[in-house]
Amino acid sequence: MASTDVVVIGGGAIGSSAAYYLSKENMKVTLLERFELASEASGANMGGFCSQLIKGSAMNLARESARMYRSLGPALEYDFELEPTGSYILMDKEDQWPILEENAKRLWDEHGVKVDLLSGKELIETDPDLAPDIPGASRFSEDFTLNPAKLVFGFAEAARKHGAEIDTHTEVEKICIENGNVKSVITNRGKIGTKFLVIAAGAWSPYIGKMLDLRIPVIPRRGQLLVTDACPLGKIRYMTDIDYLVTAHNLEAVKTACDTRIRLGVSSVLSQPRSGNWLIGSSRDFPGYDKRTTIETLISIARRAVRFLPKLRHANIIRTFAGLRPYCEDDQLIIDKVEEIEGVVLATGHHGEGIALAPATGKLVADLVTSRRTSWSIEDFSYYRFRGRQPTEEV
Amino acid sequence: MRIESLADRGTPFRIDVDGQPMLACVGETIAAVLLANGKRLLRHTPKRSEPRGLFCGIGVCYDCLVTVNGVPNQRACMTLAQPGAVVKTQRGLQEWAGEKR
Amino acid sequence: MGWRKKIKKTELAIVGGGPAGLSAATQAARLGVSSIIIDENPYLGGQIFRRVPADFKIIDEEKLGKQYLQGKEILNEAAEFSERIQVWTGSLVWGYFNDRQLAVTHEGHLKLLKADQIILAPGAYDRPVPFPGWTLPGVFTAGGAKVMVRSQGVLPGTRFLLAGSGPLQLALANDLLKSRAKLVAVVEAASMTGLWRQVPRLLRKPDLMWDGFKYLTALKLHDVPFIQSHIIVSAMGSEEVERVVIARANNDWQRITGTERTFDVDAVCLGYGLVPSTDLTRLCGCAHRYDPKLGGWISVYDEDMQTTVPGIFVAGDGCGVGGVKVAFEQGKLAATYAARNLGLVDEVIADRLAMPIRNRLKKIWSFQSAISEVYHVRSGIYALSSEDTTICRCEEISLRAIQNAIRAGASDIDDIKRRTRARMGYCQGRMCAPVILGIAERDFGLKPEDIGYGRARSPVKPVPMSLLLETSL
Numbered sequence: 007m008a009s010t011d012v013v014v015i016g017g018g019a020i021g022s023s024a025a026y027y028l029s030k031e032n033m034k035v036t037l038l039e040r041f042e043l044a045s046e047a048s049g050a051n052m053g054g055f056c057s058q059l060i061k062g063s064a065m066n067l068a069r070e071s072a073r074m075y076r077s078l079g080p081a082l083e084y085d086f087e088l089e090p091t092g093s094y095i096l097m098d099k100e101d102q103w104p105i106l107e108e109n110a111k112r113l114w115d116e117h118g119v120k121v122d123l124l125s126g127k128e129l130i131e132t133d134p135d136l137a138p139d140i141p142g143a144s145r146f147s148e149d150f151t152l153n154p155a156k157l158v159f160g161f162a163e164a165a166r167k168h169g170a171e172i173d174t175h176t177e178v179e180k181i182c183i184e185n186g187n188v189k190s191v192i193t194n195r196g197k198i199g200t201k202f203l204v205i206a207a208g209a210w211s212p213y214i215g216k217m218l219d220l221r222i223p224v225i226p227r228r229g230q231l232l233v234t235d236a237c238p239l240g241k242i243r244y245m246t247d248i249d250y251l252v253t254a255h256n257l258e259a260v261k262t263a264c265d266t267r268i269r270l271g272v273s274s275v276l277s278q279p280r281s282g283n284w285l286i287g288s289s290r291d292f293p294g295y296d297k298r299t300t301i302e303t304l305i306s307i308a309r310r311a312v313r314f315l316p317k318l319r320h321a322n323i324i325r326t327f328a329g330l331r332p333y334c335e336d337d338q339l340i341i342d343k344v345e346e347i348e349g350v351v352l353a354t355g356h357h358g359e360g361i362a363l364a365p366a367t368g369k370l371v372a373d374l375v376t377s378r379r380t381s382w383s384i385e386d387f388s389y390y391r392f393r394g395r396q397p398t399e400e401v
Numbered sequence: 402m403r404i405e406s407l408a409d410r411g412t413p414f415r416i417d418v419d420g421q422p423m424l425a426c427v428g429e430t431i432a433a434v435l436l437a438n439g440k441r442l443l444r445h446t447p448k449r450s451e452p453r454g455l456f457c458g459i460g461v462c463y464d465c466l467v468t469v470n471g472v473p474n475q476r477a478c479m480t481l482a483q484p485g486a487v488v489k490t491q492r493g494l495q496e497w498a499g500e501k502r
Numbered sequence: 503m504g505w506r507k508k509i510k511k512t513e514l515a516i517v518g519g520g521p522a523g524l525s526a527a528t529q530a531a532r533l534g535v536s537s538i539i540i541d542e543n544p545y546l547g548g549q550i551f552r553r554v555p556a557d558f559k560i561i562d563e564e565k566l567g568k569q570y571l572q573g574k575e576i577l578n579e580a581a582e583f584s585e586r587i588q589v590w591t592g593s594l595v596w597g598y599f600n601d602r603q604l605a606v607t608h609e610g611h612l613k614l615l616k617a618d619q620i621i622l623a624p625g626a627y628d629r630p631v632p633f634p635g636w637t638l639p640g641v642f643t644a645g646g647a648k649v650m651v652r653s654q655g656v657l658p659g660t661r662f663l664l665a666g667s668g669p670l671q672l673a674l675a676n677d678l679l680k681s682r683a684k685l686v687a688v689v690e691a692a693s694m695t696g697l698w699r700q701v702p703r704l705l706r707k708p709d710l711m712w713d714g715f716k717y718l719t720a721l722k723l724h725d726v727p728f729i730q731s732h733i734i735v736s737a738m739g740s741e742e743v744e745r746v747v748i749a750r751a752n753n754d755w756q757r758i759t760g761t762e763r764t765f766d767v768d769a770v771c772l773g774y775g776l777v778p779s780t781d782l783t784r785l786c787g788c789a790h791r792y793d794p795k796l797g798g799w800i801s802v803y804d805e806d807m808q809t810t811v812p813g814i815f816v817a818g819d820g821c822g823v824g825g826v827k828v829a830f831e832q833g834k835l836a837a838t839y840a841a842r843n844l845g846l847v848d849e850v851i852a853d854r855l856a857m858p859i860r861n862r863l864k865k866i867w868s869f870q871s872a873i874s875e876v877y878h879v880r881s882g883i884y885a886l887s888s889e890d891t892t893i894c895r896c897e898e899i900s901l902r903a904i905q906n907a908i909r910a911g912a913s914d915i916d917d918i919k920r921r922t923r924a925r926m927g928y929c930q931g932r933m934c935a936p937v938i939l940g941i942a943e944r945d946f947g948l949k950p951e952d953i954g955y956g957r958a959r960s961p962v963k964p965v966p967m968s969l970l971l972e973t974s975l
Contacts, residue, residue, distance in 0.1 A: 042912075042913055042914060042916065042917040042920075043917070043920075044920055045916070045917075049920055155920040155921075156920075156921075159910070159920075159921060163910065172911065174911070174913050174917075175913060234967065235474060235928065235964060236447070236494050237494055237495065237496055237497050238494050238495075238496060266975045267975070270975075281923070281926075282447070282494050283926075298599075299599075299959070299960060300599060300600075301505070301597065301599045301603075301605060301614065302505060302975060304960075304970060305505060305970045305971075305973050305975060306975055308967055308970040308971055309970070309971055309974075309975075312967075312971060317497055318967055319967055319968060319971060320472075320497035320498040320966075320967070320968075321497055321966075321967045322474065322928075322964040322965065322966055322967065323961055323964060323965050323966070323967055323969075323970070324927075324928060324930065324961070324964045325926070325930070325959050325961075326959055326960055326961070327959050402656065402657045402660070403655055403656055403657075404651065404655045404656065404657060404681045404682075406561060406562075406681075407554070407558070407560070407561065407566075407655035407681075408554060408558035408559055408560050408561055408655055409558070409559040409561060410557075410558055410559075410655075411557060411559070426557070426558075427555070427557035428554075428555020428556060428557035428558055429555065429654055429656075430654060432650070432654075433650060433654035433655075433656045436650060436656050436657075436658045437656045441639040441640050441658070441659075441742055442639045442741050442742060443639065446898055447898075448897075448898040449892070449898050451637055451892065451898065452637075452638060452639055452741045452742070453637060453639060453895075454638075454639030454640065454742070455639070455642060455646055455650075455658065456637075456641070456642060456643060456646055456895075457627060457628055457642075457643050457645060457646045457933075458642065458643065458645060458646025458647070458648075458649040458650060459549060459627060459645060459646065459649060460542065460543075461627045461779075461929060461932050461933075462630075462895065462929050462932065462933050463896060463927070463928035463929045463964075464637075464895060466928075474928075478646075478649070479542075479543075481544070
């Protein structure tokens with residue numbers, strides 16, 4: 007029987023980041039991925055890091071991750087195509103200034119993040135391709151985009167260089183516990199003895215949790231994207247619709263909206279990576295584990311996108327796809343050590359912030375496994391905040 | 402070169418290719434017109450500047466891309482030539498139609 | 503326009519207006535089924551019956567060959583049932599949503615076609631075979647050259663070399679000779695000794711054998727060298743092809759160094775067989791299997807031509823390269839059982855109607871498999887590229903990049919895609935996927951079943967953004 011120090015379940019941004027930081031701890035790491043690396047949410051997103059949209063304690067982790075990202079490329083010796091695009095939140099209507107101002111204030115007061123508020127005129131001067139009737143925008147120059155699949159490959163390759171084993175097409179079937187300790191993991195390819203187990207399986211974490219009699223309250227939240235053909239690079243290459251603040255986090259507003267678009271959870275996120283293609287998102291719904299794209303949502307995404315970037319009218323759509331974000335029932339991550347079983351660490355529920363939080367999460371996982379004091383507070387990410395709460399009904 | 406013995410093609414009309422006039426016949430695709438006139442180099446690719454032209458001829462390879470009446474990335478083999486059409490060969494990535502900046 | 507108004511219902515949707523699709527439409531109509539037949543081209547007929555533009559006044563129909571006349575006949579037959587067959591040409595089926603709802607671009611607008619039964623007959627396309635210089639203007643597929651010569655009446659060059667394998671390139675050679683093109687050589691990868699072994703099976707279809715014999719005789723009469731057991735190894739030129747190099751090949755189609763010959767040409771036609779189009783069957787969730795003698799990945803289908811998705815049938819080259827006659831019979835078979843599914847024909851009657859079709863298919867397949875036994879592509883053909891040779895034509899991805907991805911652990915074709923960008927361009931992998939499979943198997947021993955065929959996504963061909971924008975919700 008093969009044996010390792012720590013098994014990481016999940017080959018996405020979180021799992022591969024965890025594998026990397028763990029591999030630097032002189033521990034033998036084995037990452038198990040049932041399909042291929044970045045084949046789920048981590049391979050189906052835009053790769054955008056937009057600090058402006060992250061709230062609460064997740065924002066603290068995001069700031070740390072941003073700092074880590076600055077040296078991550080050279081550290082991993084891997085080019086994951088980080089583009090210093092900055093991020094822009096675009097207004098839709100004139101009466102939305104209070105929303106931007108409030109967000110700007112929150113970012114400054116709570117996190118020391120200074121964003122620039124731009125008038126419509128300043129915005130057009132920066133990039134004449136944008137719709138001329140956008141009343142204004144909020145910009146954070148330090149934000150960026152990257153290639154999320156390549157980030158995962160980068161973490162995995164670097165982990166491998168530090169001795170980790172990356173096993174794709176390996177599915178966990180059973181987990182063996184002995185005397186309250188993790189003993190081994192049984193996969194479709196055989197048994198692996200291990201002392202530690204990290205559950206970083208995104209929307210599929212609940213399935214792993216079930217094997218341990220742990221209720222992990224994460225459900226899949228689908229996001230759809232369109233990809234256009236390539237054109238020369240624009241000036242502003244990463245922008246978000248102000249309605250994102252509603253569709254991403256306000257479930258009630260989405261459910262009860264009169265506007266079909268909001269009900270479909272659609273708000274624009276547009277990014278243009280190095281290749282010149284435009285990635286057009288975003289949407290949110292709870293279809294179960296269904297990764298198919300739907301014609302209504304694609305239409306809605308397309309229509310909303312041209313409101314902000316009219317030139318997209320002339321593009322060709324060459325691909326569409328969908329991914330399943332891991333949505334925790336209270337819209338907050340879980341990073342914690344399990345009390346009931348010795349050796350189990352949870353790192354999941356990253357919703358739409360997996361890329362933003364991957365480096366810091368990986369570091370925290372390494373902290374938890376080695377039983378050090380965590381680099382940053384994980385109080386708000388406790389698995390035990392659900393204790394005493396009734397599970398919310400299926401959204 | 403046209404195979405004259407195949408058919409009577411009627412009265413030809415003019416299209417413009419990279420600023421030069423070229424004669425086209427009703428029913429011909431832009432690819433056919435260009436090839437009939439010996440013009441086989443249709444574009445240079447964005448990354449490695451590779452010369453490309455017609456390859457599969459049936460609209461699946463997307464190599465024969467030209468700009469027609471200002472709309473870029475059109476398959477020459479699937480686009481019919483129309484009188485007065487303005488065709489341009491392409492070099493690198495193209496701005497989408499209507500976005501001349 | 504509201505998107506619900508875009509929904510149109512039909513009993514039977516037939517995707518592809520080639521021999522399989524046309525035959526299916528006609529048979530369906532005979533059995534009382536109304537269908538919509540959809541093809542991206544301006545006219546029905548597919549590739550084999552690709553017609554000359556309506557505005558051309560043909561001088562001598564006989565010159566167009568018996569295929570043209572055959573095509574006319576099949577189209578006329580279908581026309582007799584025009585009240586039951588709706589024709590959507592210039593229309594692209596690009597998406598599949600919900601259950602049997604096809605997204606179609608028809609007359610420039612989005613239509614959602616809700617079909618009770620679907621027959622997918624998308625045909626096949628020429629197999630891309632990479633070698634240094636294969637992307638140069640003047641290097642065409644045999645199919646591409648054929649479209650130009652036969653359907654547009656244009657010679658795409660002055661001095662031609664044909665390289666490939668099988669009877670299709672002989673037919674092209676014949677067309678070129680008739681058009682007075684200078685044919686410098688016809689290069690055949692297979693050795694003819696293989697062919698003689700197949701004679702008993704080939705004799706089951708003497709008319710097809712006779713064609714092959716006639717074509718070879720024509721080449722001899724015109725002093726065109728027919729060079730067997732040779733493959734093309736490179737094309738050279740600054741902005742267009744000016745020269746090609748061929749070399750002798752062993753039984754595995756592996757080039758033998760030291761046997762190179764150079765020809766001055768300005769047109770090269772690659773005829774290495776056909777690859778079935780599986781984008782729609784993959785998109786609809788049908789199961790697939792890999793058969794190198796039928797062109798590679800193909801949809802699994804039962805004796806009724808039904809795929810693993812109930813209500814979705816396949817027919818023609820799109821589910822395994824078998825040629826016109828196979829396509830014709832399979833289309834008939836699929837339509838018969840689609841009619842059964844629709845309740846217009848009961849099981850017993852359907853089986854009775856299907857019996858002679860199945861018998862004919864057996865005989866034709868026997869001939870076809872003999873042909874593919876000799877001419878199917880051997881792995882040596884994937885050893886021609888240098889590290890720098892462009893494999894993914896759309897994204898300009900080199901062989902080196904593909905090999906590095908596999909060395910780094912890429913375990914299937916989607917993994918390779920994420921690492922290299924191969925299959926992310928306009929053609930969505932039609933050109934490079936068969937090549938990547940060949941390279942992965944030859945250089946790394948990875949079986950096609952492991953590499954897979956990749957996930958298909960709507961749109962299966964690029965569609966303009968404006969198509970989605972015109973629809974309100």
